[in-house]
Amino acid sequence: MINVTKTYLPNKEKYKKYIDEIYENGWLTNNGPLVQRLEKRLAEYLGVKNIVLVSNGTVALEIAYRTLDLEGFVITTPFSFVATTSSLVTNDLLPIFADIDENTLNLNPKNIEKSITPNTSAILPVHVFGNACEVEEIKQIANKYNLKVIYDAAHAFDVKYKNQSVLNYGDISTLSFHATKLFHSIEGGALIINDDKLVEKARYLINFGIKNQEEIPHLGTNAKMNEFEAAMGLCVLDDIEEIKQKRKVVLAFYRQELKGLVKFQEQNENATENYSYFPIVFKSEEQLLVVQKALNNVQIFPRRYFYPSLDTLSYIEPKQVMPISRDISKRILCLPIYAELEPNMQDKIIEIVKKAL
Numbered sequence: 001m002i003n004v005t006k007t008y009l010p011n012k013e014k015y016k017k018y019i020d021e022i023y024e025n026g027w028l029t030n031n032g033p034l035v036q037r038l039e040k041r042l043a044e045y046l047g048v049k050n051i052v053l054v055s056n057g058t059v060a061l062e063i064a065y066r067t068l069d070l071e072g073f074v075i076t077t078p079f080s081f082v083a084t085t086s087s088l089v090t091n092d093l094l095p096i097f098a099d100i101d102e103n104t105l106n107l108n109p110k111n112i113e114k115s116i117t118p119n120t121s122a123i124l125p126v127h128v129f130g131n132a133c134e135v136e137e138i139k140q141i142a143n144k145y146n147l148k149v150i151y152d153a154a155h156a157f158d159v160k161y162k163n164q165s166v167l168n169y170g171d172i173s174t175l176s177f178h179a180t181k182l183f184h185s186i187e188g189g190a191l192i193i194n195d196d197k198l199v200e201k202a203r204y205l206i207n208f209g210i211k212n213q214e215e216i217p218h219l220g221t222n223a224k225m226n227e228f229e230a231a232m233g234l235c236v237l238d239d240i241e242e243i244k245q246k247r248k249v250v251l252a253f254y255r256q257e258l259k260g261l262v263k264f265q266e267q268n269e270n271a272t273e274n275y276s277y278f279p280i281v282f283k284s285e286e287q288l289l290v291v292q293k294a295l296n297n298v299q300i301f302p303r304r305y306f307y308p309s310l311d312t313l314s315y316i317e318p319k320q321v322m323p324i325s326r327d328i329s330k331r332i333l334c335l336p337i338y339a340e341l342e343p344n345m346q347d348k349i350i351e352i353v354k355k356a357l
Contacts, residue, residue, distance in 0.1 A: 001299045001300075001301070002299065002300045002301065002336050002341075002345060002349070003301050003303075003336065004301060004302055004303035004305075004334050004335070004336050004337075005180050005336065005337065005338050006336075006338040006340060006341075007179040007180065007184065008184070008236060008239070008243055008338070008339055008340075010232070010235035010236055010238070010239055011235065014235050014238070015231060015232065015235050018034060018231035018234060018235070019228070019231060021033075021034070021231075022034070022227045022228065022231065027227060028226060028227050028228070029224055029225075029226040029227060030207075030224065031207075031224065032226075032227040032230070033227075034227045034230035034231050034234065035053055035224075035225050035226075035227060035230040037230070037234065038053060038185070038225075038230045038233045038234050038237070039051050039052070039053055041234070041237055042190070042233075042237065045158070045237065045240075046157075046158060046165050046167060046192075047160075047164060047165040047168075048165055048167050048168060048192045049168075049193075049194055050192065050193050050194065050196065050199045051190050051191070051192055052190060052191045052193065052199060052202050052203060052206065053185075053188065053189075053190050053224075053225040053230070054188070054189045054190060054191065054206055054223045054224065054225055055187060055188065055189065055222075055223050055224060055225055055226075055229075056176065056177075056178065056187050056188060056189045057083065057154050057174060057175065057176025057177070057178060057188075057189035058083040058086075058087050058176075058189070059189065059206075059221070059223040060174035060175065060176070060189035060190060060191050060223075061083065061084070061087040061150070061152060061174050062087050062090070062091055062221075062223075063191060063202055063205050063206055063221075063223055064150045064172040064174055064191055064202075065087070065088070065091050065093060065122075065150070066091070066205050066218075066219075066220075067172065067191075067193070067198050067201050067202045067205060068122065068148045068150070068171055068172065068198070070091075070093055070121045070122050070148065071092075071093070071121055072093070072094065072119035072120060072121045073093070073094045073096045073117060073119045073120045073121065074088055074093050074094070074095060074096065074120070074121060074122045074123070074124050075096045075097075075098050075112055075115050075116065075120060075122070075123045075124065076088065076095050076096070076097060076098070076107070076123070076124035076125070076126075077097065077098065077100055077106070077107040077124075077125060077126050077128070077310075077325070078097040078099065078100070078309045078310040078311040078320075078322040078325040078326075079100045079105060079107075079126075079128060079306055079309060079310070079322075079325040079328060079329060080126040080128065080152065080306055080310060081154070081305075081306060082310060082313070084124065084126055084152050084310070085310045085313065085316070088124070089315060089316075093121075095310075095316060096115050096120070096320070097115075097310070097311045097320045097322050097325075098111035098112050098115050098322075099111050099322040099323065099324045099325055100128075100322070100324050100325050100328065101324075102324050102327075102328060103265075103266035104128075104131055104265065104266050104267075104268065105128045105129065105131065105265050105279070105328065105332075106125065106126065106127070106128050106131060106133045106134070107125045107126065107133065107138075108324075109134050109137040109138055109141060112138070112141050113141060113145075116141075116145050116147070120145070120147060121147065121148060122147055122148040122149065122150060123138060123141070123142055123147055123148070123149050123150075124149075124150050124151075124152060125138060125149070125151055125152070126151070126152040126153075126154075126155075127151060127152070127153050127155055127156035127159065127166060128155065128265075128306075129155050129265060129276060129277040129279055129305075129334075130155040130156050130157075130159050130182075130273065130274045130275075130276040130277065131265055131266075131267055131268055131271070131273075132156065132159055132161045132166045132268040132270070132271035133151070133268075134268075135151075135161060135166065135169040135170070138170075139169065139170075148171045149169070149170035149171055150170055150171060150172050150173070150174065151166075151167070151169060151170045151172070151173040151174070152174055153166065153167055153173040153174060153175055153192075154174065154175060154176035154181070154189075155176075155181075155182075155274075155276050155277065156173075156175070156274070157175060157181065157182050157183045157274055157276070158182075158183070158240070158244070158272075158274050159271055159272055159273070159274050160271060160272045161268070161270055161271045162270050162271075165192075166271060167192040168192070168194065171193075171194075171195070171198075172191055172192065172193050172198070173191070173192040174189060174190070174191055174192070175189055175190040175191075175192070176188075176189050177189055177190065177229075177233060181276070182240075182243065182244070182247070182274055182275070182276045183233070183236055183237065183240055183243075184232070184233070184236055185225065185229040185230060185232050185233030185236070186228070186229050186232050187229060188225050188229050188233065201218065204217060204218050204220055205218055205220040205221065205223070206220065206221070206222075206223035206224055207220060207222070207223075207224060208220045208221065208222060209221075242339070243339045244274060244275055246339040246340075247275035247276075247337060247338065247339055248273075248275045250275070250278075250337050250338075250339075250341050250346060251273075251275045251278050251337060253343075253346060253350075254278050254335060254337070254346070254350070257350045257354075258280065258350065258353065258354075261353070261354065261357055262280040262281060262282055262353075262357075263280065263281040263282075264279075264280065264281075265279050265281075275337070276337075277305065277334050277337065278334060278335045278337045279305065279332050279333070279334045279335075280332070280333055280334075280335060281328065281331050281332050282331045282332075282333070283331070284331065285330040285331055287331075287357065288304075288330070288331055288332075288333050290356050290357075291333065291352075291353055291356040291357065292304075292333060294352050294353075294355070294356040295349065295352055295353070295356075298348070298352065300336065300348075300349060300352070301336075302333050302334055302335050302336060303333070303334045304329075304332070304333055304334075305332065305333075305334045306329055306332075307329045307330065307332070308326075308329055309322060309325040309326040309328075309329040310325075311325060311326070312326065335349060335353075336349060
């Protein structure tokens with residue numbers, strides 16, 4: 001069976017050495033030495049000033065909202081994983097959607113201003129499939145209206161924009177380190193924060209709001225990464241360049257063989273790629289369903305990322321209609337891509353797609 005991705009598992013003996021270290025010191029959670037080590041190494045590797053590790057990518061978003069004291073309306077994209085929207089709703093924030101660019105699949109900056117009201121506190125764009133947003137244009141809009149910017153960068157691990165990490169843009173960027181991601185720590189996530197004072201606040205918030213034994217200045221939660229997850233992250237980080245290179249080869253072959261048959265996501269020309277996903281857009285949903293069925297029949301399971309469009313969610317009020325997102329979400333499919341995807345299996349996937357088309 002071939003799924004849309006496969007979790008990368010590092011050398012077992014290397015991982016066991018970290019586990020032995022955990023057993024020896026008895027420190028399992030609460031900002032242990034491996035979490036501290038991983039934070040330092042990730043900050044250096046990614047080229048960011050401050051990184052706060054957390055238990056998953058969804059809680060990273062929630063901590064970001066609380067760190068910035070958001071309230072009211074937040075302008076965001078309807079084309080993303082559901083957590084981008086649901087995390088707003090569960091924090092009493094109202095998602096106001098702005099439609100996407102049909103080529104980049106990111107939130108279209110030209111649709112942001114018309115959605116801004118006196119109740120708007122922030123913009124929440126997503127670097128969809130790791131494709132960098134128009135960060136400079138979004139920054140200009142945010143500055144004009146005095147809005148905060150949080151980037152959902154769940155897919156954008158090690159993406160660079162104009163020779164620096166795209167994670168350095170906005171007030172806060174959040175990452176997901178779920179097992180399905182390019183870089184993972186089994187479960188996990190992170191916040192990238194430039195403001196040192198906000199970093200301090202975020203660290204309180206992920207630990208129940210506790211500052212010390214006598215002070216609890218914030219309403220917090222338990223969002224800490226544990227040592228076993230950090231151990232996995234340290235192992236995967238050792239291999240990340242090899243992982244990226246192998247995925248790059250897979251992605252390049254897909255593009256070569258499927259060019260002209262389907263539409264590809266238009267990449268930001270000022271940014272690098274990290275080869276996290278390979279989405280293709282069909283001419284119609286009917287065409288997609290034919291291809292999907294043909295692949296499923298031989299136990300190959302691509303994924304309809306992202307379907308349905310988030311403006312169709314039943315719990316979103318007021319009702320909003322984003323025609324471009326709805327259209328793209330019905331016609332897009334992510335093909336399997338991971339470091340260990342065998343060439344013969346990729347050949348089979350391509351052959352089935354071509355035949356079905």
